[in-house]
Amino acid sequence: MKKRNLFALLSAVLMMGTACTHEEPNGGNGVEVAATKFVVAATSSEATYLLTMDNLKTGATSIYGNGYEVDNATHWVFYGNKYAYRLVYNQGNAGITTSYVLDEYGEIKERNINHEIQNRFTTHGIYGDQIITAASGATAHTDDAGNSQYGVTVTKINVENQTLNTQTFITENMLGTGEYCTLSGIVESNGKIFTAVCPEGVSVYGIANNSHLLSQEALELVNTEGGISGTVNPNQVWVAIYNNSDFENPTIITDNRISYATSRYRSQYYPNIAADDAGNVYVFSSSYSTVQEGIQKTNLPSGVLKINAGGTTFDSDYYVNFEDASVADRAMYRVWHIKDDYFLMQMYTDKGDDKSHTVNTNSLGIFKASSRSFSWVNGLPAADVINSMSRNAYCHDGVAYIGIATTEEGAQPTIYVIDPVTATATTGAVVTSTAISAMGQLTNQ
């Protein structure tokens, strides 16, 4: 018999740092069943429309005459099935972050409190009742010569009392390598925050104050602006473990079996870190540094390490190399947790060093962490006819939903339903629009 949980407990259970959420069925024992709808954020060439559906596995909907019109998001984050947040970073283009709920009629309603995230964040995640974004950049703290120290600014939005506050901390030499860093992925496990620390390069401040930590070959890479662009330590991974969202005194652990744990799409640092149902934290790496040259190029293949539940060290026995022919024979790009220890993986379609934004990443597979096995998902359109995939997979009730638009005649963006156990995909609802941006579920509170 499935456990029956009251709504009050739902929002506290297992919020991971990805768009994948776990839910228990609602209602039962005389509690009134409130309106619940699936929400699809579908885009036109100009804006986004929030459509509501009863079922993502079948049927059709369209943005013609339908949907709550909103400006485009940088990211959609569904906080359980309570709130949908439209995170926007401040580029001068609609930089106001808004959030939405489902009203008693099953319609989308905008909450009256908006926020402004005043930086170009590169990663985000959920911790407790907060949505946290992080951005790296020059700070106002300088040395005597006026060189700016680089740091990370985290913006924390409390979804319940709707307050926003920011915190800036310096990342110069955070890893002892003389480099400044950014964070990638914010994952909660066992009440702590796990985040991958990715070195970005050496700032002018770093050259002036920490050059003794750099090798001779690294110093030769200083560019005309006086810094080094890109890390000179690509053959290591670092994860910081914070006790809470005060972001103080992290425990920083490192390993040299995989490269730094992120994948890149222009300015975004996609999270390569995810937890399973048992609380084990898996640290993946796309080995993005294959795009660099010389000492900045990594020689480590794309793989995954594990931090056991409750622990603060990398498990020395656990390592999987995705690029091995017996596993996936390809590098990984994105990862989402579906259920148990099944992960949906988005892979680079072709082998090779090129991981720029123009290469094809339209291949999906299922990774079962305990058995270290990988299977390609079958039933999807071929990678070369896929024009776009929704930025995040939506994991619900043991399956993963992803929106795909192909280049075929007459095709419209379609939701595909992926069963991790069988690694098969079936077509779901068709959403007539330009592309599907995100999916989630909202229940009237």
Next chain:
Amino acid sequence: MIKRILPLIIFFVMVAASVVARNPHKASLFGKVLDENNKPLEFVTMFVKELNVHAISDEQGRYHLHLPPGTHIIRVYMLSYQEEVKQVEIKHGERISVDFKLMPEASELEEVIVVAKGGATRVNESAFNAVAIDATTLHNSSQDLATALNKISGVKLRESGGVGSDMQLSLDGFTGKHIKLFIDGVPQEGVGSSFSLNNIPINFAERIEVYKGVVPVGFGSDAIGGVVNIVTNKKQGFFVDASLTYGSFNTWKSSVNAGQTFANGLTYEINAFQNYSDNNYKIQTAVKDLSNGQIDKDKIETVRRFNDTYHNEAIIGKIGVVRKSWADRLLFTMRFTNSDKEIQNGVRQEIVFGEKRRKSYSLMPSVEYLKRNLFTDGLDLNLTVGYNYNVSHNLDTATRSFNWRGESIYNGGSIGEQSYQNNRYASNNWNGTLNLTYRLGEMHEFMLNHVLSSFDRKTLSSVNAADNAAVASSFPKYSMKNISGLSYRFTYHNYFNLSVFGKYYNQHSSGPRNASTTGGFSYEMFSENVGAFGYGAAGTVFITKGLQAKLSYEKAYRLPTIDELFGDEDLELGAIGLKPENSHNANVSLSYNLDIKKNGFYIEGGFIYRNTKDYIRRTINSYSGGLYYGLYENHGRVQTTGFNAEVRYNYSHWIQVGGNMSYLNIVDKEKYVAGNTLQESTSYGVRLPNTPYLFANADVSFGVKDCFAKGNFLTITYNLQYVHEFPLYWETHGNQRNKQRVPTQLSHDLSLLYSIQEGRYNISLECINLADAALYDNFSLQKAGRAFYGKFRFYFNR
């Protein structure tokens, strides 16, 4: 670079040499042509039939004919005027002066106040879909050029705030890079923001011309939507025109224009103006609580803008000679402009900045040479060469966070309200315009035009140190455009004329491209050539007196800018092999003008058609569902059909009333989504979003002559502007209940002008936005409420 300039220099030298070697034995006939008010008439044809010799009067009404000794019959004529014929006897080596006075064709002359005259009439009656307004009638107003343009049918101005704010001008829906600005026929691309239509006072112009869709060859440019040409004042004798304006929001504007033309032909002119405004008008908005970061959109407050101060200054000096035998005009000009603009908000009004600003200055020397009847009668040469150096500086270095009440808190150490910027960019722009016109008899005219413009931009300093964007922007971007045009016009008396023309566009560009094959960053210089051949025709017929029909067509092009080819400083990637945008543009119109006794009546109706393809736009990055980064590609077809109408009536000087309206149906005709796919677009057949499509203007004006004293004139004018609501995004998408729209705008302006001593002293009082309405040209960006401006102007011309 030298290779291109050298042929021009040689040509210039030849021209100078030829004018010296004129036949000294011929006799000269010269003089002035005036209208019935003794004002000089430009573009009047003086024709000596048996010799097939003719001349055209200049902007001061002066003409010059070289004739062999003997008796000659001189015919003098111009559209809308009665022809004059005189017989002249001239002896060998003699120089005789004969003046002509032309009477307009309307029989009742006395109290007809002609609204448009001279050059403006010529443009309005040309075969092109062109409108000209006589700016001299607006010289007592405190408005700028853009506000005056906004009243022309089919033209829409959209400002994001008050004085000096970002503005966008559209002609029949075409905007931005699709329309080009000219001043006295010289292209103004690349001059920077310190000298733009909404910071130049109306006193700067004598006439404003707008050419829509089909552009005469004389404007060498890739203007797919049309051209705006500002014609500056050309006064004779000694003149001083000084004015001072003070108005709401601590607005101060002043301008001085003075100059003189001496009998020996030496001329000088100084033109200086400045604008200053705090722009601290009130707006309605939600205000962020700085203690907890909440913006409650249900709590709207009325606050004053506090970081919107704008000021700009410009000084233009000209010196040269006119009316010499070797030059009808040779002028050296130096122009310096400077501007400083605080930036109060982003693209949405909710995003407020407290310290962000932008500064810019530019230096523009130029030289102009005009010679009529070069080598032979009927061949006119006009050559302008100019250089523009422009520096712009973007500053966003605040370490505080602001809200709409002007409160701020320390933000913890991150820098920049939008994103950390302390970047200076410099651009260099060379341009040369050559116009050769040849008139053969009274019926044939050929024109050859060539415009060369080169542009390069580089970063002088930037704060993003260890950044790939900085590396990319350290490479200069360069482009050189050569546009040539050839046209032939056939004129049959005052009945009809027809022009046919061809244009050749060529652009050579170079800039950084990411040459890395592994997906990293490795910038190298690449160069590209783009070319296209355009053509068109324009004709007009005067069916009966006062009834005119026009038809024009052009296959027009717009060449890609260097940002589209190479990306901008924000790591936008440019595109290889971008084709120019192209469009089939057609216009047809009918107008009727009737003057009966003291009543003047005018009506005009016109249709436009535009079929534009290969739109250059940023691709929809369908992966992210957003539009932040993009590649530029040719994607898009847009079809425009439109209608505009204008009606005007005046009774002598007592009353003038009129209005115009425009309706545009601008529709997306691109079947597929961008990005090389057969997925059908959900916006096919839908009207283009965020574009005003139905708008109208109306005005009524009362004039009291000899009011309070003889020679004084009182005018009261009321203006109305209407813009029908339009959606921010595609009309057919989304639940119609919560679609975002720019609401219907209705604004009223009232002004009072008292002119003393025939315009020597002028006092005007204006009230803009009389009803204190909440006005929005752009979604969420509120403009000023009710504002008052007072202007005092002194004008003297001997």
